[in-house]
Structures are given as structure tokens and as C-alpha cells.
Amino acid sequence: MADLRTTLAGIRSPNPFWLASAPPTDKEYNVRRAFEAGWGGVVWKTLGEDPPVVNVSSRYGAVSYNGTRMAGLNNIELISDRPLATNLAEIRSVKRDYPDRAVVVSLMVPCREESWKAILPLVEDTGADGIELNFGCPHGMSERNMGSAVGQVPEYVEMVTRWCKQYTRMPVIVKLTPNITNILVPARAARRGGADAVSLINTIQSIVGVDLDAMAPMPVVGGLGTHGGYCGPAVKPIALRMLGDVARDPEMAGLPISGIGGISSWRDAAEFLAMGATGLQVCTAAMHYGFKIVEDMIDGLSNWMDEKGYASLDALRGQALPRYVQWNQLNLKFKTIASIDQDACIKCGLCHIACEDTSHQAIAKIRAGDERRYEVIDEECVGCNLCAHVCPVDDCITMTPQPVDGMQTWTEHPNNPMRGQAANAG
Amino acid sequence: MDQTPDIAAARLPGDVLARNFADAHPPLTANQAVSEAERCYFCHDAPCIEACPTGIDIPSFIHKIATGNLRGSARTILESNILGGSCARVCPTEILCEQKCVRNTQDARPIEIGALQRHATDWQMTHGGQPFTRAAATGRRIAVVGAGPAGLACAHRLAMHGHDVDVYDARPKAGGLNEYGVAAYKLADDFAQREIDFLLGIGGIVLHPDHCLGRDITVPALRADHDAVVLALGHAGVRSPGLAGQDLAGVASAVDFIAALRASPTKADVPVGRRVVVIGGGNTAVDAAVQARRLGADEVTMVYRRGADHMSATTVEQEWAQTNGVTLRHWASPTHILGADGSVTGVAFTQGAPGADGQPVYDGLSFTIAADMVLLAVGQVFVADPLDGSGVTVAGGRIVVDGGGRTSVPGVYAGGDCTPGPDLTVSAVRDGRDVAEQIHADLMSKPSLQKA
Numbered sequence: 001m002a003d004l005r006t007t008l009a010g011i012r013s014p015n016p017f018w019l020a021s022a023p024p025t026d027k028e029y030n031v032r033r034a035f036e037a038g039w040g041g042v043v044w045k046t047l048g049e050d051p052p053v054v055n056v057s058s059r060y061g062a063v064s065y066n067g068t069r070m071a072g073l074n075n076i077e078l079i080s081d082r083p084l085a086t087n088l089a090e091i092r093s094v095k096r097d098y099p100d101r102a103v104v105v106s107l108m109v110p111c112r113e114e115s116w117k118a119i120l121p122l123v124e125d126t127g128a129d130g131i132e133l134n135f136g137c138p139h140g141m142s143e144r145n146m147g148s149a150v151g152q153v154p155e156y157v158e159m160v161t162r163w164c165k166q167y168t169r170m171p172v173i174v175k176l177t178p179n180i181t182n183i184l185v186p187a188r189a190a191r192r193g194g195a196d197a198v199s200l201i202n203t204i205q206s207i208v209g210v211d212l213d214a215m216a217p218m219p220v221v222g223g224l225g226t227h228g229g230y231c232g233p234a235v236k237p238i239a240l241r242m243l244g245d246v247a248r249d250p251e252m253a254g255l256p257i258s259g260i261g262g263i264s265s266w267r268d269a270a271e272f273l274a275m276g277a278t279g280l281q282v283c284t285a286a287m288h289y290g291f292k293i294v295e296d297m298i299d300g301l302s303n304w305m306d307e308k309g310y311a312s313l314d315a316l317r318g319q320a321l322p323r324y325v326q327w328n329q330l331n332l333k334f335k336t337i338a339s340i341d342q343d344a345c346i347k348c349g350l351c352h353i354a355c356e357d358t359s360h361q362a363i364a365k366i367r368a369g370d371e372r373r374y375e376v377i378d379e380e381c382v383g384c385n386l387c388a389h390v391c392p393v394d395d396c397i398t399m400t401p402q403p404v405d406g407m408q409t410w411t412e413h414p415n416n417p418m419r420g421q422a423a424n425a426g
Numbered sequence: 427m428d429q430t431p432d433i434a435a436a437r438l439p440g441d442v443l444a445r446n447f448a449d450a451h452p453p454l455t456a457n458q459a460v461s462e463a464e465r466c467y468f469c470h471d472a473p474c475i476e477a478c479p480t481g482i483d484i485p486s487f488i489h490k491i492a493t494g495n496l497r498g499s500a501r502t503i504l505e506s507n508i509l510g511g512s513c514a515r516v517c518p519t520e521i522l523c524e525q526k527c528v529r530n531t532q533d534a535r536p537i538e539i540g541a542l543q544r545h546a547t548d549w550q551m552t553h554g555g556q557p558f559t560r561a562a563a564t565g566r567r568i569a570v571v572g573a574g575p576a577g578l579a580c581a582h583r584l585a586m587h588g589h590d591v592d593v594y595d596a597r598p599k600a601g602g603l604n605e606y607g608v609a610a611y612k613l614a615d616d617f618a619q620r621e622i623d624f625l626l627g628i629g630g631i632v633l634h635p636d637h638c639l640g641r642d643i644t645v646p647a648l649r650a651d652h653d654a655v656v657l658a659l660g661h662a663g664v665r666s667p668g669l670a671g672q673d674l675a676g677v678a679s680a681v682d683f684i685a686a687l688r689a690s691p692t693k694a695d696v697p698v699g700r701r702v703v704v705i706g707g708g709n710t711a712v713d714a715a716v717q718a719r720r721l722g723a724d725e726v727t728m729v730y731r732r733g734a735d736h737m738s739a740t741t742v743e744q745e746w747a748q749t750n751g752v753t754l755r756h757w758a759s760p761t762h763i764l765g766a767d768g769s770v771t772g773v774a775f776t777q778g779a780p781g782a783d784g785q786p787v788y789d790g791l792s793f794t795i796a797a798d799m800v801l802l803a804v805g806q807v808f809v810a811d812p813l814d815g816s817g818v819t820v821a822g823g824r825i826v827v828d829g830g831g832r833t834s835v836p837g838v839y840a841g842g843d844c845t846p847g848p849d850l851t852v853s854a855v856r857d858g859r860d861v862a863e864q865i866h867a868d869l870m871s872k873p874s875l876q877k878a
Contacts, residue, residue, distance in 0.1 A: 346532045348469040348528045349470030349472070353471075372473070
């Protein structure tokens with residue numbers, strides 16, 4: 001049985017699955033239920049200064065795609081709207097009863113040294129294991145110069161991180177906003193400020209849809225809408241890329257990362273770990289299905305690791321990173337060709353029309369009476385994979401790598417006008 | 427039929443009858459329709475389209491259901507098949523579109539195309555009314571004889587092209603088999619008439635009920651008064667098994683039994699026996715047998731002279747009969763009908779078995795099934811007598827037509843069950859539509875008749 005115990009910035013948890021700072025971790029009641037269900041840790045929903053913020057009614061919008069509910073989720077809820085003292089008392093109570101679980105407290109106060117200096121001892125006094133700086137919330141708080149308004153300014157990220165390291169002994173995790181051009185800039189700033197870890201990604205600025213009757217962005221609040229933060233399965237690809245960029249950056253080497261963004265299953269978890277995450281945070285999947293889903297995340301990850309021979313998370317972490325490279329390091333001599341299993345083919349024709357209309361006319365449609373047959377024209381196939389993606393039958397279209405005659409990257413390619421001028425020309 | 431002590435109406439309470447004759451397959455809910463529509467792969471060169479005699483663009487109409495474009499979905503259906511609503515209910519989709527669905531190969535469960543088609547067409551009839559408008563009037567007038575699916579589809583398409591149409595039918599109500607010949611639970615409540623009202627909403631079509639060809643009207647007279655005549659006569663006759671005893675009280679044609687049920691709003695006035703034997707292996711036999719059970723018959727036995735595979739009733743129909751408690755017997759041929767005191771008491775059969783050529787070989791063993799009611803469903807036939815003297819050529823029991831539905835008489839066209847081809851509602855609709863297009867092309871290509 002694989003060892004799922006996790007230590008991130010010195011914070012231990014029995015498994016890597018933490019609930020992210022969000023509505024599921026707003027109250028003692030929810031967090032106790034989460035721990036009973038098996039979650040390894042929580043990041044408590046962001047605390048701010050009193051008086052607490054006020055949240056609107058009508059808070060979430062969702063993207064349903066082709067029968068799948070909540071492929072993406074958008075929220076316009078702000079930080080905790082409960083008094084600070086209430087939250088602190090509940091955090092203390094939960095941590096006392098679940099000493100083996102990670103209890104990290106998310107914080108967001110104004111960008112003034114005294115504000116941070118004031119709140120940090122109060123949190124430390126609860127027995128919490130660490131803090132996470134909410135530099136990512138893209139709505140509501142950012143308009144008050146908090147959340148992503150801080151996260152988007154590297155100097156502020158560094159400065160606030162430094163204050164926190166100065167005024168608390170607790171590990172400091174800096175949560176990064178994806179609403180920037182280059183994730184490395186704030187990530188490096190956090191490291192300069194002394195962060196013990198970074199977590200990413202926070203939600204993405206979004207309008208989830210437009211209510212065409214109300215003629216307003218969703219979710220509609222009394223006839224009006226506003227932009228919110230996007231999360232859920234739809235954002236996973238964006239998160240994986242930012243995670244990979246931070247994890248492979250030499251300047252970030254050795255700084256642990258808590259991976260966040262659309263993790264819904266053990267398979268997603270394995271991908272985040274393989275791309276360099278030390279710990280994981282989950283929210284939308286729990287909001288969709290309840291806390292029980294963690295059971296399969298733990299069980300599935302453990303079974304898969306056993307099958308693959310990864311004894312611990314340390315053995316798995318970052319395994320895909322060496323193969324995450326710049327485009328100009330890919331071998332232009334590599335060629336793969338589609339191959340259709342005629343016995344598995346159900347004759348839907350989707351591969352043909354996708355290739356015919358939008359790609360390289362490399363799948364022929366052959367009709368003999370009522371019989372349909374779709375065949376790859378090998379010499380026309382560029383190996384784009386589109387047919388394999390549109391095919392509704394598992395393993396019907398496979399991409400078959402061809403024998404490779406050596407290696408040639410774009411940096412070496414005769415068509416590259418910059419060839420030989422710079423190592424990273426692309 | 428004559429009443430005998432063992433034949434009675436109202437064997438079941440009114441509420442049970444109402445339940446038994448309500449929609450056998452209730453409509454999809456909006457959620458069910460969308461989730462089913464989302465299963466469709468939107469195939470390129472979709473096999474289902476080719477399997478539909480009317481060639482409905484099935485992937486497109488289903489996609490439009492998935493996106494919430496019900497108006498567009500219904501229009502996609504109706505522009506190929508104006509009777510898409512009844513076809514959605516009566517089509518043997520298991521041997522047409524749904525049989526060809528690629529999902530069969532993948533997971534043995536085709537898209538429920540019929541149910542989805544009903545969802546879209548129901549929406550149109552409830553919310554959208556007649557979706558088509560007429561072209562500018564052409565001044566042409568066309569007679570259509572027969573107000574069944576072929577005649578009505580033809581009339582609608584002609585009206586769309588701006589022609590005026592007179593539709594004649596021997597019966598008091600339009601609809602043909604939809605009105606008189608389909609099990610009540612397939613086209614429940616007054617759907618058949620509502621669909622006709624919907625179809626007539628195009629305008630330009632005048633119905634002339636109670637006009638019987640050969641009695642009240644003739645082809646030459648109609649031809650003289652119209653620019654073209656369409657014969658969509660269907661099957662006016664039933665085949666007779668020629669059995670001794672078939673005139674006994676209690677023996678009836680399954681077609682008449684079904685028609686009586688369709689004409690009765692409550693079904694409480696339709697008599698049925700306790701022990702019913704249905705002779706035949708087609709959908710009419712199934713419709714009669716199942717409805718006899720649902721009227722309250724204790725035992726219903728459907729007897730067919732060949733095997734299950736040879737029945738023209740589809741497997742789904744056969745299973746439907748069995749689900750309803752009908753006993754199916756195969757490879758048995760009726761020899762005579764038994765009676766006493768002028769009323770039927772049973773049917774004698776000779777037992778057979780499949781021979782080398784697939785035809786039954788009877789071994790001489792016989793058996794009897796006791797019955798107080800016998801329904802004959804051994805086939806319906808086109809009756810050519812009303813065409814006597816018209817010059818319209820009939821061969822092989824059907825009107826001879828060319829690829830455009832033209833008969834041997836110029837200006838006289840024919841389509842539907844009275845012409846060669848499969849006897850399906852959806853095929854009749856296709857014929858009617860295509861004949862209308864042919865007439866339109868023929869009429870409009872005659873310069874001498876063009877209006878200035």
C-alpha cells in the first residue's frame with residue numbers, strides 16, 4: 001500500500017488531499033464532516049478584519065457541457081462573512097480534535113503592515129498549522145485592493161510575504177493568482193519574500209455565461225451580474241501548465257507547491273503530483289458531490305501507485321517534469337499516424353468529417369452499397385490526433401509512432417532563420 | 427358483430443379501460459429528451475437518415491433538441507415528413523432508423539429517435555402551429571383521393587407550392603389508417619385528428635369526406651375538373667382466409683375490430699370475447715390481439731402459419747404482444763372454424779413445421795383452440811374496382827406507377843399502399859410528398875399553362 005503521507009512546508013497530513021479555502025471550509029461544522037470523511041487537511045476559508053464582509057445572494061454560476069453538470073464553476077462569493085473571533089474559536093476547536101490533520105488558515109487583510117501584524121498572532125494562537133495568503137481572489141476583494149490586486153503586483157507579494165514571515169513562526173504558503181501574464185514573476189516574488197510554499201492556481205476571472213432572458217451576466221443578482229472566479233474541471237489544463245512552469249523553474253527549485261485547479265479524481269491528483277505538486281487542494285469536486293469523493297481519490301491514487309511501483313508521494317513527485325520542455329526542444333522528425341481498428345469502428349464518420357473539413361483530408365470515406373468504411377491515407381496524415389479525439393469508441397483510433405530517423409529540433413532546423421543565433425530561438 | 431353470451435362490452439371498469447388505452451409510451455420529459463439527444467454522435471453520412479423512408483435529417487433534429495432549438499428541430503423533421511408526429515408514434519423504428527443507429531454497435535442501445543421526434547413535433551403542435559407558408563397561388567387545382575398519410579402528405583406539399591387541393595375520402599373522417607387502423611394506445615386520445623388540423627393549417631386544402639371513389643366520384647370526372655389527380659387509395663379490402671365457418675357470429679375482421687376501438691372514446695362499448703383467437707402475423711394482428719387483452723379478454727392466442735422470424739410484426743411488436751399476455755403460436759394453419767348454434771366455439775388448426783425451403787410443411791396433426799371470438803388478420807389488399815373504366819393500369823394488385831408516381835393515365839398520379847412498395851405509414855408519407863413534387867414540376871414546366 002503506497003504511503004500517501006504528505007509533508008508540505010513542514011505541515012503534515014495523512015494524505016495529500018486538502019480542501020481549498022472556499023465555502024466547504026467556512027465553518028467548524030463543515031470541516032469536521034470533511035475530516036470524518038477522510039480529508040487530509042483544510043485551508044480554512046479566508047479570514048479578514050472585522051467587521052466581516054457581506055456576501056450577496058445568488059453566488060455561483062456553472063458551465064454544463066453536453067450533459068455534464070459543473071464542468072466549470074464560477075463564484076462571486078467573498079471571504080468569510082463571519083466575525084473573526086467566531087472563526088478563530090472554531091479553528092482552535094477543530095485543530096484540537098484532529099491533531100493529525102492539516103489546518104491551514106487563509107488570510108486576507110489590507111496591504112498595511114499593522115493589519116498583518118495584528119491578525120497573525122490571533123491565528124497562531126489557535127494552534128493552526130500554517131497560513132495561506134490569499135493573493136488571488138479575483139472579484140470583490142480585489143476592488144478593495146486586496147486579493148488578486150496584491151497578487152498581480154510582485155512587489156506587494158514579496159512585501160506582504162516578508163511581513164508574515166517576520167510576525168509569525170507558522171509556515172507561510174502564498175496562493176498565486178492565475179490572472180497575470182507570467183506566473184513565474186509573482187512566484188519568484190513570493191520566494192524572495194521568504195515563502196515556505198506556494199499554492200496555485202486561484203480562480204480565473206470569468207463571466208460564466210449570459211442569461212439571455214435577463215440580459216445579464218450570470219449569476220444574476222437582482223437583475224445585474226459581475227465577473228467572478230472560475231474553477232472546476234474546466235480550469236485543470238490551465239492549472240497544470242502554471243504548476244509545471246513554476247515547478248521546473250530553477251529559481252523556484254526546492255520550494256514546495258500545493259497544486260490546485262479542477263482536481264476531481266485520483267487521476268487528476270496523480271497528474272498534478274507528476275507535474276511537481278507536493279500537496280493538493282480540492283474544492284469544486286467536493287461542492288459537486290460532497291466530501292465522500294475523497295475516499296476514491298485516496299483509494300484510487302494508492303492503488304495506481306501500487307500498480308506503478310511508486311512507494312511514496314516523494315517517488316512520484318515531478319516524474320513528468322523532465323519531459324515538460326519548450327516547443328523548440330521537440331523532435332521535428334517524430335511522426336505518428338492514425339490507425340483505425342475496423343472491427344471496433346461503428347461507422348459514425350466523425351473522424352472523416354473532422355479531417356476532411358478541418359484538417360488534412362487524410363481519412364477516406366468508402367461506400368459500397370450500405371457498407372461504410374473509413375480508411376486513413378497514411379501519406380496525408382500529419383499525426384494531429386484530431387480523429388482519435390473525436391472518435392467516440394475507446395481505442396478504435398490509435399496513433400502509431402513511426403520509426404524515427406534521428407533528432408532535429410527547431411533550433412537546428414534549416415527553416416529557422418534564427419538558427420545558431422540563440423539557444424532558445426523559437 | 428352479433429352478440430353471443432361470451433362476447434360482451436365493458437368487461438373492465440372505465441378507469442382500467444382508460445389506463446389500458448392511454449399512450450402506451452408516454453412522452454419524454456424535457457430533461458429526458460435533452461439527455462437522450464446528447465447521446466447522439468451527430469454522425470457524418472448518418473446511417474439513420476438513409477434508413478428513414480422520408481430521409482429526415484435525424485442528427486440535425488436531435489442536435490437541435492440538445493441545444494434547446496425545438497422550433498428548428500421540428501421544422502427539420504416536418505420539412506421531410508409533415509406527419510412526423512404520427513410517424514414518431516407508429517413507425518417500427520426498430521427496423522428503420524434506430525436499427526441503423528451506430529450506437530447499436532457500440533453499446534447495444536440506439537438513440538431513441540422516435541421518442542425524440544415526438545418530443546420535437548409535440549412541441550411544434552403545442553407551441554408553434556403550422557411552420558410552413560404557402561407559395562404564391564398558382565391557380566392550379568389538384569384532386570387527391572384518399573385522406574390517409576399518403577394523401578395528406580401530398581396535399582400539404584401541393585398546398586405549400588401554391589396549388590389548391592381537394593381531398594376526397596370515403597370515410598366520414600380524414601386520417602386513413604391513422605384514424606381507423608392503428609391501435610388506440612399508439613396514437614392515443616385525439617392525436618390523429620389534431621395532427622390533421624395541424625396539417626390543414628397550411629391552408630388551401632378542402633376536405634371532402636364521405637366521397638367514395640366509384641360511387642360518388644370517378645377518376646375521369648375528377649381529372650376533368652382538376653389539373654391533376656392523385657390516387658392515394660390505400661388498402662380498402664381485407665384478405666379472406668376462405669375458411670369454413672368464417673361467417674359464424676363472433677368471427678370478425680381485425681381491421682373492423684380496431685376501427686371500432688378507434689371510434690369509441692371510452693372503449694366501454696366495444697365488445698370482446700373471453701377467449702379470442704387472432705389469425706395472422708402482422709402488426710394488425712398484434713394490434714387486435716393486444717387490444718382484445720386490454721379490453722378484458724381472458725385468453726388471447728395469436729396464431730401464425732409460419733415462424734416468428736417470418737412474421738411481418740417486428741420483434742418488438744411480438745414482444746409487446748407477449749408482455750400484454752397474448753400467447754403466440756407458430757407453424758399452425760387454420761383448417762376451419764368451429765361453431766354451435768350459429769356462433770363460433772373454436773378454431774381447428776393443422777400443425778406444421780419449417781420445410782427445407784422455409785415454407786411450412788403440415789404433418790397432419792391437428793389441434794383446436796376454443797374461442798368465442800375470432801379475429802382475422804391475414805392481410806389487407808388494394809381494391810381496384812373503383813378504377814374500372816379509368817384506364818389506370820393495375821398489375822400485381824397495385825397501381826402501376828413510374829419513378830415519379832405517374833400512372834398510365836396522363837395527369838393521374840398514385841402513391842402509398844395502393845402502389846408497390848412497403849406498406850408503412852412513413853413510406854406512404856414519402857410517396858405523397860414525392861408525388862406532390864413531381865406534379866409541381868410537371869405542371870410548372872408546361873409553358874402553355876403558365877400564368878402571365
